[in-house]
Amino acid sequence: MSDVASKVFEDTLGRTVLVELKGGRCIRGKLYSFDQHMNLVLExxxxxxxxNNTRKLGMIIVRGDNIVLVSPPPAKE
Known part of the structure; x- marks a missing residue:
């Protein structure tokens, strides 16, 4: 993972992100942690x-190679 991506993820810890996965699934949750492979832990x-229905999943691990995009929250002011 690049230094820029790592910095964005560090700044996003504890905030809500939208993650789009292969196969078209979308998951929203608070970014709890991440690693160099872009594996994410969401709470x-x-x-x-x-x-537009939702299904609660709780705390999950999303494997990095299944991620198509991660939409971070708006920048802090």
Missing amino acids: EAEEITSE
Whole structure:
């Protein structure tokens, strides 16, 4: 993981992110931790379905090679 990506993830710890996975699944949760492979631990995670329904997942680990994109929260002011 690049230094820039690592810095963005460090600044995002404890904040809510939206993660899109291969296969079109979307998960929203608070970023608890991450590693150099972009494996993410999310707390209070929930899956967002295409019908905009949510399914609570709790604390989960998302394997980095399944991640298509991570949308960080707006920048702190």
